[in-house]
Amino acid sequence: MSNPEEDLWRRFQEGSEQAFTTIYRSYYAILFKYGYHIAQDDELVKDCIQALFVELWKSRQTLSHTTSIKYYLLKAMRRKVYRMLRQEEQYTEYASDAETQDVNFSPELELITLQTTQLQQASLRQAIDQLSNRQKEAITLLYIEGLSYPEISDMMSIKIRTVYNLVHTALESLRKQLNQPGLWAVVAVLLCSQ
Incomplete structure (x- = not known):
């Protein structure tokens, strides 16, 4: 018996715009809060979330199966924020000062x-x-x-x-x-x- 998250993810992978919208609305605030913990830049975090969901939609059919959408998205968001920080050349400063x-x-x-x-x-x-x-x-x-x-x-x-x-x-x-x-x-x- 699959859990509701697995069913939602499967429907999203099959191309359901309703499932995609549900995932976006359910996790946007969580992703924003977590991204802000890392970057402390509202616009950068919003851009990361937007880019993440665009990429998810484009590659939905090849994405791996997940039993926890929240975990999957948080992990992807972390990668996206650090990638964006590197692109903006803020990563070096952040990494060297990560402990303080x-x-x-x-x-x-x-x-x-x-x-x-x-x-x-x-x-x-x-x-x-x-x-x-x-x-x-x-x-x-x-x-x-x-x-x-x-x-x-x-x-x-x-x-x-x-x-x-x-x-x-x-x-x-x-x-x-x-x-x-x-x-x-x-x-x-x-x-x-x-």
Whole structure:
């Protein structure tokens, strides 16, 4: 018995414009948010999404089978954004500064910080800013996008053990920096509820 995503993908591959539109509408916001985590450039991300869907439509009959459209699209989006960054000669600067470049975190986390006191907001922002770009990306993919460790490993082109280490190190860093019990509980609830 196939799942609804497999059926949707199959219909898309067979040329259903309705299936294609459903996929586009269902995943546009997710792709935009993820692309923005990498590039922090609205127009570049929108261009990448547009180019990605044009390529998907043109090559739909030769695309591989997937059981997770979200994973398939996120992986393709990652490649597309990095390719576009390289074309714009921003990649070298980004790659050399990958551990220190600031990446915006999820809207959910932004909402939580707005609902806390000013002191908690400052502490949380400072703690997140201390995370490396790769730690932020791994946590976003795991807790916000709901991908598995093997999927994140494949997307980021790193070993599964490295993903575990990135997440563990990030959470340990947040725990140590957020030594206010109430604030750490808020962050823990946020991450576990995604």
